[in-house]
Amino acid sequence: MIIEIAWKNVWRNKVRSLIVIAAMTIGVFAGVFSIAVMNSSVVQRIDSAVNEELSHIQINNKDFRSSNDINDFIPDLDTLFEKILTTEGVEDATGRIIVQAMASTARKSTGVMLVGIDPEKERHIFTLGEKVIPGTGGFFQGETKYNTAYIGEKLAKELNIVRYMMDDEAFNKMSESDIPQEVILKLEQFRGVRFVSEKKLKAELRNVLSHKEFRQYSGQVFSSAWSYREGSRIVFTFVDCEGNQTGATFRITGIFRTNNDMFETSSVFVPYDELCSLTGIEPGNYHRIIARLTDNDITDRVTREVRAALPSLEVLNWKEISPDLAMLADFMQQIYALFMIIILAALAFGIVNTMLMAVLERTREIGMLAAIGMNRKKIFAMIMTESVFLSVIGGISGMIVGMVIIAVTSRNGINLVNYSEGMEAIGYSVNLFPVIDPLFFTITACLIILTGIISSVYPARKALKLNPVEALRGEK
Amino acid sequence: MNVLEINEVYKTYHDTEVAVTAVNGVTLSFERGEFAAVVGPSGSGKTTLLNLIGGLDQPTDGEIIVAGHRLSELRPSELIDFRMEHVGFVFQSYNLIPVLTASENIGFIMNLQHWPADKRKKRTDELLHSVGLADRGNSRPSQLSGGQQQRVAVARALATRPEFILADEPTANLDSKSTDTLLDIMEKLNRDEEMTFIFSTHDSRVVRRARRIITLEDGRVVSDERR
Numbered sequence: 001m002i003i004e005i006a007w008k009n010v011w012r013n014k015v016r017s018l019i020v021i022a023a024m025t026i027g028v029f030a031g032v033f034s035i036a037v038m039n040s041s042v043v044q045r046i047d048s049a050v051n052e053e054l055s056h057i058q059i060n061n062k063d064f065r066s067s068n069d070i071n072d073f074i075p076d077l078d079t080l081f082e083k084i085l086t087t088e089g090v091e092d093a094t095g096r097i098i099v100q101a102m103a104s105t106a107r108k109s110t111g112v113m114l115v116g117i118d119p120e121k122e123r124h125i126f127t128l129g130e131k132v133i134p135g136t137g138g139f140f141q142g143e144t145k146y147n148t149a150y151i152g153e154k155l156a157k158e159l160n161i162v163r164y165m166m167d168d169e170a171f172n173k174m175s176e177s178d179i180p181q182e183v184i185l186k187l188e189q190f191r192g193v194r195f196v197s198e199k200k201l202k203a204e205l206r207n208v209l210s211h212k213e214f215r216q217y218s219g220q221v222f223s224s225a226w227s228y229r230e231g232s233r234i235v236f237t238f239v240d241c242e243g244n245q246t247g248a249t250f251r252i253t254g255i256f257r258t259n260n261d262m263f264e265t266s267s268v269f270v271p272y273d274e275l276c277s278l279t280g281i282e283p284g285n286y287h288r289i290i291a292r293l294t295d296n297d298i299t300d301r302v303t304r305e306v307r308a309a310l311p312s313l314e315v316l317n318w319k320e321i322s323p324d325l326a327m328l329a330d331f332m333q334q335i336y337a338l339f340m341i342i343i344l345a346a347l348a349f350g351i352v353n354t355m356l357m358a359v360l361e362r363t364r365e366i367g368m369l370a371a372i373g374m375n376r377k378k379i380f381a382m383i384m385t386e387s388v389f390l391s392v393i394g395g396i397s398g399m400i401v402g403m404v405i406i407a408v409t410s411r412n413g414i415n416l417v418n419y420s421e422g423m424e425a426i427g428y429s430v431n432l433f434p435v436i437d438p439l440f441f442t443i444t445a446c447l448i449i450l451t452g453i454i455s456s457v458y459p460a461r462k463a464l465k466l467n468p469v470e471a472l473r474g475e476k
Numbered sequence: 477m478n479v480l481e482i483n484e485v486y487k488t489y490h491d492t493e494v495a496v497t498a499v500n501g502v503t504l505s506f507e508r509g510e511f512a513a514v515v516g517p518s519g520s521g522k523t524t525l526l527n528l529i530g531g532l533d534q535p536t537d538g539e540i541i542v543a544g545h546r547l548s549e550l551r552p553s554e555l556i557d558f559r560m561e562h563v564g565f566v567f568q569s570y571n572l573i574p575v576l577t578a579s580e581n582i583g584f585i586m587n588l589q590h591w592p593a594d595k596r597k598k599r600t601d602e603l604l605h606s607v608g609l610a611d612r613g614n615s616r617p618s619q620l621s622g623g624q625q626q627r628v629a630v631a632r633a634l635a636t637r638p639e640f641i642l643a644d645e646p647t648a649n650l651d652s653k654s655t656d657t658l659l660d661i662m663e664k665l666n667r668d669e670e671m672t673f674i675f676s677t678h679d680s681r682v683v684r685r686a687r688r689i690i691t692l693e694d695g696r697v698v699s700d701e702r703r
Contacts (some may be wrong), residue, residue, distance in 0.1 A: 001584075001587045001588075005573070005575065005576070008575035008576070009575055011575075012574065012575055364569075364571065365571065365573065365574070368565075368567065368571040369573075370556065371530070371532055371559065371565055372559065372560065372565055372584075372585055372632075372633075373556055373557065373559045373560020373561070373585060373588055374556075374560075374588060375553060375556045375557070375560075376553070376556070378588070468532050469527050469532050469533050472532075472567065472571070
């Protein structure tokens with residue numbers, strides 16, 4: 001009976017209840033969606049760091065990271081692999097050799113880290129192979145008599161291997177894309193021009209396109225004009241095992257694109273065998289073992305176990321290798337909590353306000369209920385139930401709207417191309433795919449109901465304090 | 477047998493600068509089945525007396541005994557239960573629950589007392605029929621006229637067969653036709669169910685029908701006539 005009356009009371013003043021519910025819906029949706037967007041950038045950054053750059057766990061000789069000594073190999077590899085692979089939660093592991101080198105082309109040179117990998121093994125463990133830019137080759141596919149290297153787009157640009165050609169092919173690609181004809185006409189003045197960097201093309205585009213046109217179409221112009229000469233070569237020079245300066249020419253097997261400019265600039269992947277033969281490293285030696293886990297959430301536990309099993313080696317997980325990333329993840333958790341507190345506080349004030357109005361409007365009625373024998377407990381329960389209904393309807397509908405919008409945007413992504421330079425420089429994707437943990441929804445739903453209950457206490461107590469005689473006279 | 481005894485009851489309000497004695501040494505007793513009107517000018521203490529009898533307010537002094545219960549000895553929560561079980565209220569402005577239908581309003585106190593659904597429905601139908609609203613059970617208060625709403629309020633007050641019905645100016649907002657209909661119904665219920673009715677009223681039409689008239693002035697009983 002209490003539930004039935006409370007439900008009917010909610011709809012007594014439909015307009016007011018709907019306004020309150022709408023306000024709650026918008027508030028909860030805005031909070032949930034903002035958190036999903038923020039969460040997506042962090043989740044994507046961590047995913048790419050783990051899947052493309054760091055892996056879950058790295059094992060080195062204790063001094064290797066500081067010395068980068070080419071002869072500082074991990075000993076007793078057979079036992080080590082056995083120990084790692086038999087640790088619960090480890091999916092797979094592989095070895096790498098790492099050599100500091102100088103990369104040079106005819107135009108430029110820069111320092112890089114040559115990473116000797118087993119392409120087959122890496123393909124199964126990491127997703128870096130999937131990051132190849134179409135048209136630039138592949139991730140060590142097919143046999144070749146040349147040394148081959150898989151490099152990042154940023155390095156390719158820095159070494160002037162990638163250029164931007166506004167040639168006929170580029171204009172054909174633009175015509176086939178959804179760039180409007182009037183925008184293409186504005187770009188006609190650049191037909192035949194070669195830009196040596198994205199920065200220069202971007203500067204020219206900003207001069208001829210409106211802000212909106214630039215925001216909408218610059219990405220497509222870049223990809224249409226992006227030009228790479230297949231089979232381009234880079235010379236790497238490095239120090240071999242004997243301490244002699246040596247070097248070799250590598251053909252580019254493919255160019256990868258991640259969201260991390262620094263990683264793209266500094267890491268060059270080459271086949272393990274090739275690097276061994278060029279540096280004189282005895283095959284079977286590794287500088288680093290990287291292990292992939294079945295779940296990111298077990299990283300800390302597995303790290304402890306592997307560390308205990310390999311006390312003489314340095315065992316680090318991605319959080320320790322990149323503490324800024326780990327700190328960001330923790331910090332974001334606190335931001336989410338703060339967001340939720342703000343949303344729930346707003347929700348609580350909305351409910352208190354509405355229910356106080358409802359109690360004051362119904363003073364006489366509540367007095368009558370007390371007069372005819374409805375006890376304090378039932379009056380209290382009735383007001384609380386009304387508040388809970390309001391908060392549950394508003395909260396749940398906000399979450400449903402949030403889920404739908406998150407589902408749509410997580411499929412299509414949110415493009416933040418305007419901030420691409422800054423975001424990619426620090427390893428964040430400009431395409432955000434909002435994502436939220438289902439557990440978050442459950443916790444939020446519980447918190448909303450709890451907020452409804454807590455915030456109804458004051459109006460309900462106010463109702464209890466009404467003196468039936470005065471209330472019936474409409475005095476209080 | 478007396479269903480209600482009021483012995484030397486006083487009620488003084490100290491809310492204002494000057495203390496106001498609304499009920500001043502009233503002693504009365506009521507038997508089962510009485511149809512009594514408490515009359516008097518405004519401020520004579522009629523409503524206060526009814527509030528004291530109904531356990532809505534506490535006397536400053538004196539004793540009220542209803543069906544063996546000394547009201548002064550009951551705790552607030554026991555007073556609420558007492559009102560639910562022993563007193564039926566009819567208010568001047570009907571005071572029905574606007575979100576419930578006429579049937580639900582009548583069944584409300586039975587519901588509070590956890591009557592089984594079938595028994596509750598039977599009694600509701602019976603009362604709706606008695607107050608001439610058998611076909612309006614599903615109407616909300618806003619769909620009923622003032623007279624009809626007051627009839628529903630009377631039916632609600634009678635539903636659990638309390639010791640007596642306290643009606644504070646029940647006809648004040650009704651036209652003559654509705655007043656006559658309501659009084660006919662209350663007289664019939666008083667007769668058929670042996671229910672004790674105590675009204676406070678200014679309405680001469682109610683006074684004409686009452687079988688006992690208690691006149692108050694300045695909180696004192698100045699006359700108590702039985703017809």
